[in-house]
Amino acid sequence: MTSRLTLLLLCLILVQTRAFALEPSEKLLFEKNSLYQYIQVTEDTVKKERYIRNQKREFTQGGIYINAPDKLLFEFTQMGFVALAFMDRDPKDVLFVGLGAGAMPKYFAGRYPDSVIDIAEIDPDMLAAAQKYFYFKEDHRMKVHVQDGRLFVKRTKKKYDWIILDAYQNDYIPFHLTTLEFLKEVKSRLNDNGVVVANITSPFRNKFFDSMVMTYKKAFPHLIIFKGKKSGNFIFVATSDGKIKDKGAVEARAGKIQTARKFDIDLADIASRYEPSDAYEWEGAKVLTDDFAPVNLYQHQKSGAK
Amino acid sequence: MLIKIIVFICGAVVMSFEILGSRVLAPNFGSSVFVWGSLISVFLTGLSAGYYLGGRIADINPSSRKLGLMIAAPGVLFLTFPLYSAPVSDWIFVQDLGVRFSPLIASLVLFLLPSVFLGIVSPYTAKLMICSLHTSGKTIGTLYALSTFGSIIGTLVTSFYLITIAGVNALIMGQGVLLIIASAPLFFINLSCKT
DSSP states (O other), X not given: OTHHHHHHHHHHHHTOSOOSOOOTTEEXXXXXXXXXXXXXXXXXXXXXXXXXXXXXXXXXXXXXXXXXXXXXXXXXXXXXXXXXXXXXXXXXXXXXXXXTTSHHHHHHHHHOTTOEEEEEESOHHHHHHHHHHSOOOOBTTXXXXXXXXXXXXXXXXXXXXXXXXXXXXXXXXXXXXXXXXXXXXXXXXXXXXXXXXXXXXOSSOBHHHHHHHHHHHHHOSEEEEEEOSSSSEEEEEEESSOSOOSHHHHHHHHHHHHHHTTOSSOHHHHHTTOEEGGGGOOTXXXXXXXXXXXXXXXXXXXXXXX | OHHHHHHHHHXXXXXXXXXXXXXXXXXXHTTSHHHHHHHHXXXXXXXXXXXXXXXXXXXXXOOHHHHXXXXXXXXHHHHTHHHHHHHHHHHHHHHOXXXXXXHHHHHHHHHHHHHHHHHHHHHHHHHHHOOOTTTHHHHHHHHHHHXXXXXXXXXXXXXXXXXXXXXXXXXXXXXXXXXXXXXXXXXXXXXXXXX
């Protein structure tokens, strides 16, 4: 009856193959079936960009401009920084859940030299790829913990000013990083006035998005949503009792940070897309819990909201 | 026919429980390769122990009533699963035995016993069903096929469908009810190779 084992292993292995062909302008730099996913690093020789992806070409985990590796290539990485405008001081202790190409932590560390950054990344091969192909370096104030994000949050004794939730495998978030219980654990690791920011992909308005809105809303009193212009990404900013909450205040603060920290992205423009979560709340959506979280299915179902 | 349905159900429940097991472990132990490794190895340990034990027990006055008990027992464990699963997981999490041993110990405590019982079912039913040595190969082959076919259906139905309509705890309790219902007729009829 080893058939049972074979069955399970097959399920795990079948997922790990390349499902698309490269463009003529693209060059394959690296590919590997890691413990968790198929990882592929490619370079677009015309656009002069480098990407890290899993199976699906339309969902990129991260990337850089080859000639300007310190710039932020993707909209969702740029938009995440709008969360800084919700804080009345500079964040010192910061936690990233999910490394990607390491572009966000690298960009942040460069602008906030006094910050201390922890990064939880489950896949050692993602870290290796970020180091080898995306100029990501660990140092005394930026450390990667090769561990499941949920476990890191549960185990750490530290509290953070800013927590960034961006752990993806292809186009979905592992279910245990979407639940109300997880968000409460994240909340318990926040300093007073700390801010959580999450990147939620929803190319069309799907049930998963609806559930995420309701789940974040249940865990945090304040939820602000920023919609991507070029991508199907939504940035959720959640706070317990952030001092800066109103649109005007956030925009003003974004402008100030932009100048003071020499951001080369348009933070003020991102801040102007501020939308209170009310616009997206739909009472019919289910709050995701450790007991019930059909993440994959919900991502393929259209929203029930009108 | 009855016994064939029961074997199918037990096969389905084993794999369904294994799929749900990954969801039970994730909140406290994550979804790392260590969690999957623990989960799979504990189920296989339970099944192999169950096959061995089941074969031994089957040689001592086998009866359909005893088989009923072997199936009702994991049923009761499943039905009460939500009562002990969270406290046990939380306690093991707090002990912090490391990223490998935490999920392994949790899997042993939560999943070993039910999978031993479900493993017993295969050799035990084979013993009950075998009428003559001439057809024993066919009987055993049919039971194995049904059990594994049940496992396939259990895996697919759980991961494709059940997990999207109900909570993990409710599903495990539902499996408990299913096992208890399946075992009930075994207490009233006397199975032999003629039925």
